[in-house]
Amino acid sequence: MATTNIKRATSASRLVNYAEKRAVQKDGHNLQIDYAKTEFKQVREIFGNSGSTQAYASRLAFSPDEFNPLNEKDQIKVLEIAKTYTSSNNFYY
Secondary structure, three states, rough: OOEEEEEEOOHHHHHHHHHHHHOOOOOOOOHHHHHOOOOOOHHOOOOOOOOOOOOEEEEEEOOOOOOOOHHHHHHHHHHHHHHHHHHHOOOOO
């Protein structure tokens, strides 16, 4: 059974750095992953976000019994599940 976790990030740039180091499969939802930091900064500037929350991090975790983290097909399947999850939920706070 999958578990989820959403937490606030005070630095979108650090959040992207953290994710980039650990991700084995990468994709973005409504952004280009190679330019994620720049796009986050542009959105903050457009909407005047100078507050302490720059982004939210959403994490999905699965049991190794459900998906093998070393299997590329399972990695791609989990990425597709994550994309479906994020596109079907409203993450505006």
